[in-house]
Amino acid sequence: MSRVIPKRDKKRPQDRNAQRATRQRTKDCLALLELQVSQLQGGADKALSDELRQMRKERDELGTLADDLVTIAEATKSALESSNNEAPQT
Known part of the structure; x- marks a missing residue:
């Protein structure tokens, strides 16, 4: 005797x-999205760090200049004052 399985009972496991x-x-x-966000943030942090390092270097160079x-x-100014003092006064 074959037993008939209702559609509902077949559908539940599916x-x-x-x-x-x-x-x-x-x-x-x-x-995957969390990994991508993490990688993007890491890349952004490195880029900002590199830019900050470059700006500090340029600031130091400007200070020296x-x-x-x-x-x-x-x-x-000293040379001009010396030449003015040595010039004959009329």
């Missing part, structure tokens, strides 16, 4: 399997 597969795909997708300009200006 539905459970489909739900399980959907949950697994969602979980895998979230894991500014000091050099002050030294040149003082030497020029």
Whole structure:
């Protein structure tokens, strides 16, 4: 005697399997997205760190150049004052 299985009883395991597969795909997708976010943040942090290092280097170079300009200006001023003092006054 063959027993007839109602459609509903056949469908329940299929539905459970489909739900399980959907949950697994969602979980895998979230894991991939979290990995991508982590990688992007790491790359952004490195880029910002590199840019900050470059800006500090340029700031230091500008400070050195500014000091050099002050030294040149003082030497020029001193030379001009000396030449004015040595010039014959009429």
